[in-house]
Amino acid sequence: MKRITHTTIEVRTRMAPSPTGMLHIGGLRTALYNYLFAKQNGGDFLLRIEDTDRTRFVPGATEKIYEMLAWVKLKFDDEPIVQSKRLEIYQKYAQQLIDGGHAYYCFCTPEELTKMREEQEKKKLPPRYDGRCRNITQNEVASRLKSNKSYVLRLKTPKNQTVEFDDVVYGKIKVNSNDIDDQVLLKSDGFPTYHLAVIIDDHEMKITHIMRGEEWLPSTPKHILLYEALGWQSPVYCHLPNILGANKKKLSKRTGDVSVEDFKNKGYLPEALINYIALLGWNPGTEQEIFSLDQLIKQFDINKLHKSGAIFDIKKLNDINGQYIRKLSKQKITEMCLPYLVETYGDALQNYSDEYIASVVALEQERLKKLSDITSSTKLFFTNELDYDAKLLPWKKTPTNAKETLLSAQTVLMSVKKWTKEGLEETLTDFIFHNKLTHGEALWPLRVALSGQENSPGPFEIAAVLGKEESLKRVRAAIDKL
RNA sequence: GGCCUCAUCGUCUAAUGGUUAGGACAUCAGGUUUUCAUCCUGAAAAUAGGGGUUCGAUUCCCCUUGGGGCUACCA
Numbered sequence: 001m002k003r004i005t006h007t008t009i010e011v012r013t014r015m016a017p018s019p020t021g022m023l024h025i026g027g028l029r030t031a032l033y034n035y036l037f038a039k040q041n042g043g044d045f046l047l048r049i050e051d052t053d054r055t056r057f058v059p060g061a062t063e064k065i066y067e068m069l070a071w072v073k074l075k076f077d078d079e080p081i082v083q084s085k086r087l088e089i090y091q092k093y094a095q096q097l098i099d100g101g102h103a104y105y106c107f108c109t110p111e112e113l114t115k116m117r118e119e120q121e122k123k124k125l126p127p128r129y130d131g132r133c134r135n136i137t138q139n140e141v142a143s144r145l146k147s148n149k150s151y152v153l154r155l156k157t158p159k160n161q162t163v164e165f166d167d168v169v170y171g172k173i174k175v176n177s178n179d180i181d182d183q184v185l186l187k188s189d190g191f192p193t194y195h196l197a198v199i200i201d202d203h204e205m206k207i208t209h210i211m212r213g214e215e216w217l218p219s220t221p222k223h224i225l226l227y228e229a230l231g232w233q234s235p236v237y238c239h240l241p242n243i244l245g246a247n248k249k250k251l252s253k254r255t256g257d258v259s260v261e262d263f264k265n266k267g268y269l270p271e272a273l274i275n276y277i278a279l280l281g282w283n284p285g286t287e288q289e290i291f292s293l294d295q296l297i298k299q300f301d302i303n304k305l306h307k308s309g310a311i312f313d314i315k316k317l318n319d320i321n322g323q324y325i326r327k328l329s330k331q332k333i334t335e336m337c338l339p340y341l342v343e344t345y346g347d348a349l350q351n352y353s354d355e356y357i358a359s360v361v362a363l364e365q366e367r368l369k370k371l372s373d374i375t376s377s378t379k380l381f382f383t384n385e386l387d388y389d390a391k392l393l394p395w396k397k398t399p400t401n402a403k404e405t406l407l408s409a410q411t412v413l414m415s416v417k418k419w420t421k422e423g424l425e426e427t428l429t430d431f432i433f434h435n436k437l438t439h440g441e442a443l444w445p446l447r448v449a450l451s452g453q454e455n456s457p458g459p460f461e462i463a464a465v466l467g468k469e470e471s472l473k474r475v476r477a478a479i480d481k482l
Numbered sequence: 483g484g485c486c487u488c489a490u491c492g493u494c495u496a497a498u499g500g501u502u503a504g505g506a507c508a509u510c511a512g513g514u515u516u517u518c519a520u521c522c523u524g525a526a527a528a529u530a531g532g533g534g535u536u537c538g539a540u541u542c543c544c545c546u547u548g549g550g551g552c553u554a555c556c557a
Binding site: 016017018020050052053055056106110113117121124125126127128150152154170173175176179180181183184185186187188189191193194195198213214215216217218219220221239241242244246248249250276279280281283285286287289306307308309310311312313315316317318319320322326364366367368377395397429438439440441442443444445446447448451453454455456457458459 | 483484485486487488489493494495496497504505506507508515516517518519520521549550551552553554555556557
């Protein structure tokens, strides 16, 4: 296996998405590893938009990719390369391949090709181009071109030759060239296929290390052949195992959220997402699990990349995201939760002060797995009327005392001078002590009275946020229910 | 089908010839003088199977099984 030790040349990596949809988690991790490796070696991380398939092009997708990269703070160097603007370059090298006898014109129609494959399938042969256009004479080619026949360019795969390369994660890989198809290089619309474009661009961009998904592993021998045909030195290959869904298949829309934007919208922090996906296929070998981007740059080790695919586990992401959320300052977390609150409560939010909203958010901070959770747990703070079942009020251990304790608690509350969490706690524990009550029988009904919920923050916290008037109003309403 | 490839708790993983196979998430139990959450403690939980090599295999080799990827004028 190829081990990357120190690099004497400048490291240049790239991310090469195709604008056919949203940037997804797998693509982000590939980008991250490329970024980390480049940056830890003081190199460049480049971006290339692979838009050679006009039929799958999605308007706006490129912009989304930029937006998501910016969100996770993965900065790329230089201007992005856009493949659709480089057709002459691909055509120039394609000609070079033809001249060198490494590529040939193929005039087969799509119908012919389907028919060919059907026959191969019937005979249980591997579906592959049978090379029928391989030996068309130059004169014949010239005359067909003159009559404007539609054509593609195919790789002239050498026969019975071993193609081998050394992958950083998978080690030595050998393939017999007989198993390599005569891949189409230039499509009939004049656009290159991935295989042609990728080697030309990587060469011209001076990419030194290619880290890409393992789905490219089988086509790498084709790329090696092309590098040899053009007389170029091939970069270092480093194929990354796929990120898997719960079904152990490549993560896809069917397994749940895969687009980075979905995670952003749900309130995952970019730092947490980056932290988590960095761990999907790599770890430093220590017990550290929380990493900033800078720490990842320092500690990432291309030689410690795993071979097998990791299942994306939302529970673990939630845990890490929760840890990041808990570290946020009160001001920051409030800012970040505000859009979700506005979306849920709309204009009603106008009735509450900034301080009030901030203290509500602060109360929920340690409970949040993701920012969007803020909406479901804060209803009790943004309503005038609590709607709950009176059966919730009595404490399970002393169910008969609810009304009585609430009544006396009410009296005590009315006398509280320092209406703060601490003040309330002091007064009420005092009250509990003097009346020989247990905490549960006094605090459970009070907490339910204030929250209307089975689960909520504690009564002191809620009352402090709500204020004296609203708190007493709720206690009175609870007493009326009993 | 063919080619490539992978295999440690449910999940992410540590341990590359000698460990009671470690950690984290999730789960369960207990504690933190009310619930939830946080925090703390504890429990249960894995080397796919079979052959070798070796004094000794999670670790090296082979086979089997199982999984994944690719097999387009898509990337």
